[in-house]
Amino acid sequence: xxxxxxxxxxxxxxxxxxxxxxxxxxxxxxxxxxxxxxxxxxxxxxxxxxxxxxxxxxxxxxxxxxxxxxxxxxxxxxxxxxxxxxxxxxxxxxxxxxxxxxxxxxxxxxxxxxx
Numbered sequence: 851x852x853x854x855x856x857x858x859x860x861x862x863x864x865x866x867x868x869x870x871x872x873x874x875x876x877x878x879x880x881x882x883x884x885x886x887x888x889x890x891x892x893x894x895x896x897x898x899x900x901x902x903x904x905x906x907x908x909x910x911x912x913x914x915x916x917x918x919x920x921x922x923x924x925x926x927x928x929x930x931x932x933x934x935x936x937x938x939x940x941x942x943x944x945x946x947x948x949x950x951x952x953x954x955x956x957x958x959x960x961x962x963x964x965x
Contacts, residue, residue, distance in 0.1 A: 851956060854925075854949040856942035868921040868951050875949075877904070879939050886927075886937055892919055906937055906947065922954040 854866050860879040865872060876889040886904035890911075891897050899914045906929040911920055927937055929947045941947040 852951045852953075854951060856949060858940070858943045860939075866951070869923065869953060871921070873921060877949075881939075884936065884938070888925075890920060904937055904949075906934055921951065924952050924954075924957055926950050926952065 852866070852868065854864060854875065856862070856864065856877065860881070862877055864875045864877070866875060867873075872893040874891040874893070874895060876891065878887050878889075879885075880887060888899075888902040888904050888910065889897055890899045890902070898917055898919050899911070902910050902914075904910065904927045906927055908926070910925040910927065912924065914920060927947050927949055929937065929941070930945065934941070934946060937947045942949065
């Protein structure tokens, strides 16, 4: 599991190496709707997926598996309490939420151990 760093800003880009490939994640705070969105770009800044609404404890890339070039693992916004239903503007900075990546092999191990 890899924790992806975040900034205290309404919009920022984070470069991260996942499974030996460089990706750029653009996170944008939507002040009207009070939610974060995520764009996944490749190393050339070409968009692979745009506008994923970041919700707690849900596989963010799962619905986009058909798109070539995405990381083979899964992105999750993990919250510190089950009472949190939305991720607020400061929640990544305060530690209430973390953006994590689980490599495909870790996901496979989790599924196999659950069976």
